[in-house]
Amino acid sequence: ENIPMIPGLENFPGDVIHSSSYKSGKSYSGKNVLVVGSGNSGMEIAYDLATHGANTSIVIRSPIHVMKKELIRLGMALAHHLPLNLVDKLLVMAAYLIFGDLS
Structure with missing residues (x-):
């Protein structure tokens, strides 16, 4: 697990996990969840969280094009x-x- 140290992260009261530890969005239903990164893992996890009823947000470094x-x-x-x-x-x-x- 390589979770980058973000200023203030040590004082964050919520859970912080790496994508390699993610199993399912079931336990996040109704919770606010932030996914960092828009690679394959990040996007698949964000989709899974949203389908399990989590209030899901994604933060990325660079702009991307969203298409249908x-x-x-x-x-x-x-x-x-x-x-x-x-x-x-x-x-x-x-x-x-x-x-x-x-x-």
Whole structure:
């Protein structure tokens, strides 16, 4: 387990666990949970927590693009007719309209 030392973490009254120790979201139902990182493990854990009724938040270092399957399908269809850089810009704009500013 490699949990980075975040200032103030030693005074945090809640549980702090590494993804390698995570088993299930069952015991977190109704609790506020913060997942640090958006790698495969972080995103899978966040999804599992949310499906088990935890109030789940994710914090990440760098911006990411959030997409829906429908937007990906639209992008694949548009890529047959438009330049990829234009398709990318259209999908980012559509995601902003759907999800708002996620920064």
